[in-house]
Amino acid sequence: MKILLPTHDYPPARGGVARYLGAIKETFSEEVDVLYWKELPGRLAMFFEILREMKKYDALWISHILPIGTVAWLTSMINRKPYVVILHGMDFDLSRRNIWKGWLSKKILKNAQRVVVNSKALAREVLEFGIANPLVVYPAVSDAFVESSSFISKQKSDQIRLLTVARLVERKGHLDVIEAIKNQKNINYTIVGDGEMRKEIENKINSLELQDRIQVLQHVSDRKLPELFSQSDIFVMPAKKSVYDREGFGIVYLEAQLFQTPVIAINTPGVNEAVGGGILINDISELKNAIDKLANDSNLRSTLGKKGRDFVISDFTREKQMSKLKVLL
Structure with missing residues (x-):
């Protein structure tokens, strides 16, 4: 299975999210390819780039519910390929900041193959949001x-x-x-x-x-x-x-x-x-x-x-x- 992981938060960037995604790539070096942007592209450019790249992949793993999750949801309706959403905490907070974002985020998460979270506390929040069976994968030391x-x-x-x-x-x-x-x-x-x-x-x-x-x-x-x-x-x-x-x-x-x-x-x-x-x-x-x-x-x-x-x-x-x-x- 070949997986595409698009992100703008990846080593050599510092911080917990970059290290988390770096650990995923290190563990699944053959299965996962990282599409790294130094800066997030515009929504339309991102949509067409991911749609084009996904011709070579079986699934999409994303670590930024908004805006990359929106693109993952939309492209999955076209190519019928599954996507996984990885949540870290603050991103989930921001995704529910208003009614529109909350509605969109629930659509993205409900249509995901699986939602991965970095703590049991976040898993409880996701369950309360109406998303079943989140998978807890903690950050790890290198x-x-x-x-x-x-x-x-x-x-x-x-x-x-x-x-x-x-x-x-x-x-x-x-x-x-x-x-x-x-x-x-x-x-x-x-x-x-x-x-x-x-x-x-x-x-x-x-x-x-x-x-x-x-x-x-x-x-x-x-x-x-x-x-x-x-x-x-x-x-x-x-x-x-x-x-x-x-x-x-x-x-x-x-x-x-x-x-x-x-x-x-x-x-x-x-x-x-x-x-x-x-x-x-x-x-x-x-x-x-x-x-x-x-x-x-x-x-x-x-x-x-x-x-x-x-x-x-x-x-x-x-x-x-x-x-x-x-x-x-």
């Missing part, structure tokens, strides 16, 4: 990260080292972490990422005169991330849901746990399925206590770190998760 984690050991330090790896946007909680540790002189904090909040974060660091304890690294390659994870004592990303965005799962929590780094996250649907070795807090008001608890207890960090690694290795490797898609072939 083979390269698993290999690195087997020979990179934790490094000790006199300071407690916090780490966040995320886009620099408000809902990821960087400013909340800075506020929580501003008076904790034994805690250093490394922020990896770039985005619209970079200047505000840097200004906050400067205004509090924390340049000696907090650093912002804009560009870090995937090859360097294992070293950062292993050097850190705590991974913290108190991501909140915003009007237009949410953390559907959070593969970066898995990556941190793979290197025996306990994590702190807010207990939200989807995210709570990604944390097996760490502390789930109910809201930002509990963040400082959670950081203090882990910072002051090396035994707890070690216990949670080992628990987190076992959690990831047992269920979240690429082969373990992506092989679930074999039922669609």
Whole structure:
């Protein structure tokens, strides 16, 4: 069976969706061909390109319900070839933003061969939307990260080292972490990422005169991330849901746990399925206590770190998760 996967979110692009689709291609290298656009084409151009390309394929897998899902639905009515929709969370939220989008999205999903979701929480939302039998396929850590984690050991330090790896946007909680540790002189904090909040974060660091304890690294390659994870004592990303965005799962929590780094996250649907070795807090008001608890207890960090690694290795490797898609072939 030959499958076409059209997308504008694919490696070398960074982020959870790109990594998810990259893992699909790596697992099904013979069956799946990726049609990659640096930028989404217009609706009409996309329609004719996919319709033309589908002459060579048996099925279409799409990861963007709007607008690519619309094209998948329309082309399937012409060529009678099945399509699969992969949902990640925020995309599903946006697809129901108004009555028209909600109607269109339900048509797309109901006519799909199968709907794939990245968490049990999202599966429940899809079921409530009237779509039967969603298939849960979690994001997975890369083979390269698993290999690195087997020979990179934790490094000790006199300071407690916090780490966040995320886009620099408000809902990821960087400013909340800075506020929580501003008076904790034994805690250093490394922020990896770039985005619209970079200047505000840097200004906050400067205004509090924390340049000696907090650093912002804009560009870090995937090859360097294992070293950062292993050097850190705590991974913290108190991501909140915003009007237009949410953390559907959070593969970066898995990556941190793979290197025996306990994590702190807010207990939200989807995210709570990604944390097996760490502390789930109910809201930002509990963040400082959670950081203090882990910072002051090396035994707890070690216990949670080992628990987190076992959690990831047992269920979240690429082969373990992506092989679930074999039922669609």
